[in-house]
Structure formats: C-alpha cells, structure tokens
Amino acid sequence: MxxxxxxxxxxxxxxxxxxxxxxxxxxxxxxxxxxxxxxxxxxxxxxxxxxxxxxxxxxxxxxxxxxxxxxxxxxxxxxxxxxxxxxxxxxxxxxxxxxxxxxxxxxxxxxxxxxxxxxxxxxxxxxxxxxxxxxxxxxxxxxxxxxxxxxxxxxxxxxxxxxxxxxxxxxxxxxxxxxxxxxxxxxxxxxxxxxxxxxxxxxxxxxxxxxxxxxxAGPREAFGLAKRMLNSSFETEYATLAALEGTAQAVCLSSDYHQRAVARFMQGEPSLYDWDHPANAE
Missing domain, CATH: 3.90.226.10 (2-enoyl-CoA Hydratase; Chain A, domain 1)
Incomplete structure (x- = not known):
C-alpha cells in the first residue's frame, strides 16, 4: 500500500x-x-x-x-x-x-x-x-x-x-x-x-x-478479473466464461503478487491476504 x-x-x-x-x-x-x-x-x-x-x-x-x-x-x-x-x-x-x-x-x-x-x-x-x-x-x-x-x-x-x-x-x-x-x-x-x-x-x-x-491487501489483478467474470456471469454461456477463466488465470499466475504469495507459503510465512486473520498480512 x-x-x-x-x-x-x-x-x-x-x-x-x-x-x-x-x-x-x-x-x-x-x-x-x-x-x-x-x-x-x-x-x-x-x-x-x-x-x-x-x-x-x-x-x-x-x-x-x-x-x-x-x-x-x-x-x-x-x-x-x-x-x-x-x-x-x-x-x-x-x-x-x-x-x-x-x-x-x-x-x-x-x-x-x-x-x-x-x-x-x-x-x-x-x-x-x-x-x-x-x-x-x-x-x-x-x-x-x-x-x-x-x-x-x-x-x-x-x-x-x-x-x-x-x-x-x-x-x-x-x-x-x-x-x-x-x-x-x-x-x-x-x-x-x-x-x-x-x-x-x-x-x-x-x-x-x-x-x-x-x-x-488483496491482489489487484485477480480482483479486477474476478469482478469482470462475475459481472457477466448471468448472461454468458459456460464455454465463454471457461475461456475467460483460463485467460484470466494465466494473467494472475504470471503476476508478481502470485509469485510473492507462493514464496511466502513455501517458507511458512503468513499469507499476503488473509481476510480471516488480517493482522497476519503485511
């Protein structure tokens, strides 16, 4: 922040x-x-x-x-x-x-x-x-x-x-x-x-x-893409949403946020984003 x-x-x-x-x-x-x-x-x-x-x-x-x-x-x-x-x-x-x-x-x-x-x-x-x-x-x-x-x-x-x-x-x-x-x-x-x-x-x-x-504290890229999928979910067929999901996930799993989050998990450190335990996040 x-x-x-x-x-x-x-x-x-x-x-x-x-x-x-x-x-x-x-x-x-x-x-x-x-x-x-x-x-x-x-x-x-x-x-x-x-x-x-x-x-x-x-x-x-x-x-x-x-x-x-x-x-x-x-x-x-x-x-x-x-x-x-x-x-x-x-x-x-x-x-x-x-x-x-x-x-x-x-x-x-x-x-x-x-x-x-x-x-x-x-x-x-x-x-x-x-x-x-x-x-x-x-x-x-x-x-x-x-x-x-x-x-x-x-x-x-x-x-x-x-x-x-x-x-x-x-x-x-x-x-x-x-x-x-x-x-x-x-x-x-x-x-x-x-x-x-x-x-x-x-x-x-x-x-x-x-x-x-x-x-x-959450991932801006993932939030933005998740919002777009959810906002269009009622009028979009499954196959189209599935394709969007794949593209969005490819972007998210290439982000700096994802890399840092995985590294912290592997090192046993608190999550970057933990809604249930916000005091543990950075």
Missing part, C-alpha cells in the same frame, strides 16, 4: 481524497441532495482516469454529503428542459445521448480493478439508487433509504437499474420495487441483499474504510 501522504482534491461537484491506498469520492452538492448533474458525471470520469493511472489506489469508496447519498436526477433541470425552446435540448435524442454518456461512465466504474464500496447515508433515490448498485458492495447507515422513484415522474428506471437490480433481488421483487416506486429502508435493504451491512450513522465511514483497507 502507499504511504501516508494525503491527496485532497476539489472537483466540480465532488471531493476526492486519497490516503493509504484508498480513494474516497464524495458528492458535494448537499443543498440539492447530491442530485446528478453533468458536472458530477465529469467528476466521475476524472476519478476513473486517476484510478486507472495510479496503481497505488487499491480501493474506492463512494459517498455523499449533508446526510444524502444521491437524490438521482435533478428535477429542476427537467423542468428547465420542458421550458426550453432549443430543439436540440427538447428532442428525445438529447435524453438518449445524455444517458449513453452516463452509461459509458458506469461501465468503466463497474469494471474498475479495485473493489468499489458505496457508503450510503440518507436517500439513494432514482438514478442515485442505480449508481449505488454499480458498486461491488453497499454499506448503509441506519437512516439510509432506497427508492426507484422513476414512476413518480412518469419515467422508467435508468442508470443500469434494470440490469443490476433483478440480479440482486430477483425479477418479481425488482418489478415490485419499480412499479410501486416505494421507499425501502436500511433494514429491508439488508434483508433483500441490496445492502451488505447496516451501521450506525456515525460509524458508517469508519466501517467503509475498514473494509476497503482489508480488501486493499
């Missing part, structure tokens, strides 16, 4: 802090409950580029500010679009192009080599819920809430929700959450498998960082 130097970077509508190999990306638009904007999507693009370029970053935490994770789409901007007379903005293709741009970013976020944790405090509504579902793990505060609020404004789920949610909760429950547009509290989110764990609000950040630090 990297040293103790802390990078604190103010972006357009977010803040990126990097310390000890862990990046924390915080939405910084609390007055709008951290609603999604073009600037925030640009910030995510910059975040992803930094993680690709900096191999010392071994984990990512996504969170909000002001007691809200992300309220989803900005209703104010939707109202402004309705009042606009520019045909390029009011046309249907404007929405399609905007979502295509978001999905390019989400695909990159989902395919990051490093584990991604969404630390959800307060509401994660609409596209904000979809954003949280792109993380590998959701840790929720006791006051966290989730809602696919799209039907309330006559819209369909976006930001990948139709793909991610049924794979977590099953098709019938996903349809129920979409069509009712009802609120799901932290306790139910845990029961449905949406949240991995629930924590007191004042402990959420510490718990997310503790998990990220433990995962950071």
């Amino acid at each position: 990297s040293g103790s130097t802390i990078q604190d970077i103010a972006l357009r509508e977010s803040r990126l802090t990097i310390a000890n190999g862990i990046a924390e990306f915080s939405h910084q638009r609390p007055k709008a409950r951290n609603a999604i904007s073009t600037d925030l999507i640009e910030d995510y693009g910059e975040l992803i580029d930094r993680i690709h370029a900096d191999r010392s970053i071994l984990g990512l935490i996504i969170t909000g500010s002001g007691g809200s994770f992300c309220a989803g789409g900005d209703i104010g901007s939707m109202r402004d679009r309705q009042a606009c007379t520019d045909p390029d903005i009011i046309g249907a293709d404007f929405v399609r192009r905007r979502l295509d741009r978001a999905h390019r970013m989400l695909k990159q976020l989902r395919e990051l080599d490093v584990p991604v944790i969404a630390a959800v405090d307060g509401p994660a509504y609409g596209a904000g819920f979809g954003l949280a579902l792109q993380a590998d793990f959701i840790l929720a505060s006791e006051r966290a809430s989730f809602c696919l609020s799209f039907a309330r404004i006559g819209a369909v789920p976006d930001w990948g929700t139709a793909y991610t949610l049924p794979r977590i909760v099953g098709m019938a429950r996903a349809k129920e959450l979409v069509l009712t547009a009802r609120r799901v509290d932290a306790k139910e989110a845990l029961a449905l498998g949406i949240a991995l764990s629930v924590h007191p609000t004042d402990e959420l950040s510490a718990q997310a960082h503790a998990m990220a630090r433990r995962l950071a």
Whole structure:
C-alpha cells in the first residue's frame, strides 16, 4: 500500500481524497441532495482516469454529503428542459445521448480493478439508487433509504437499474420495487441483499474504510478479473466464461503478487491476504 501522504482534491461537484491506498469520492452538492448533474458525471470520469493511472489506489469508496447519498436526477433541470425552446435540448435524442454518456461512465466504474464500496447515508433515490448498485458492495447507515422513484415522474428506471437490480433481488421483487416506486429502508435493504451491512450513522465511514483497507491487501489483478467474470456471469454461456477463466488465470499466475504469495507459503510465512486473520498480512 502507499504511504501516508494525503491527496485532497476539489472537483466540480465532488471531493476526492486519497490516503493509504484508498480513494474516497464524495458528492458535494448537499443543498440539492447530491442530485446528478453533468458536472458530477465529469467528476466521475476524472476519478476513473486517476484510478486507472495510479496503481497505488487499491480501493474506492463512494459517498455523499449533508446526510444524502444521491437524490438521482435533478428535477429542476427537467423542468428547465420542458421550458426550453432549443430543439436540440427538447428532442428525445438529447435524453438518449445524455444517458449513453452516463452509461459509458458506469461501465468503466463497474469494471474498475479495485473493489468499489458505496457508503450510503440518507436517500439513494432514482438514478442515485442505480449508481449505488454499480458498486461491488453497499454499506448503509441506519437512516439510509432506497427508492426507484422513476414512476413518480412518469419515467422508467435508468442508470443500469434494470440490469443490476433483478440480479440482486430477483425479477418479481425488482418489478415490485419499480412499479410501486416505494421507499425501502436500511433494514429491508439488508434483508433483500441490496445492502451488505447496516451501521450506525456515525460509524458508517469508519466501517467503509475498514473494509476497503482489508480488501486493499488483496491482489489487484485477480480482483479486477474476478469482478469482470462475475459481472457477466448471468448472461454468458459456460464455454465463454471457461475461456475467460483460463485467460484470466494465466494473467494472475504470471503476476508478481502470485509469485510473492507462493514464496511466502513455501517458507511458512503468513499469507499476503488473509481476510480471516488480517493482522497476519503485511
């Protein structure tokens, strides 16, 4: 892992802090409950580029500010679009192009080599819920809430929700959450498998960082390749996954991490990565 130097970077509508190999990306638009904007999507693009370029970053935490994770789409901007007379903005293709741009970013976020944790405090509504579902793990505060609020404004789920949610909760429950547009509290989110764990609000950040630090001891190459296989497993036939498995394993067994891990095992030294006994790892 990297040293103790802390990078604190103010972006357009977010803040990126990097310390000890862990990046924390915080939405910084609390007055709008951290609603999604073009600037925030640009910030995510910059975040992803930094993680690709900096191999010392071994984990990512996504969170909000002001007691809200992300309220989803900005209703104010939707109202402004309705009042606009520019045909390029009011046309249907404007929405399609905007979502295509978001999905390019989400695909990159989902395919990051490093584990991604969404630390959800307060509401994660609409596209904000979809954003949280792109993380590998959701840790929720006791006051966290989730809602696919799209039907309330006559819209369909976006930001990948139709793909991610049924794979977590099953098709019938996903349809129920979409069509009712009802609120799901932290306790139910845990029961449905949406949240991995629930924590007191004042402990959420510490718990997310503790998990990220433990995962950071693991093999970045293997984590990234395993994530890609698992993320595509539901729609990929066995033969294709088997071929991907062989290629991924060839990469992993040629890595420096693998060589060091084998050497330690043969010498009777503690494993580089031992989730059950983290104190034994380097």
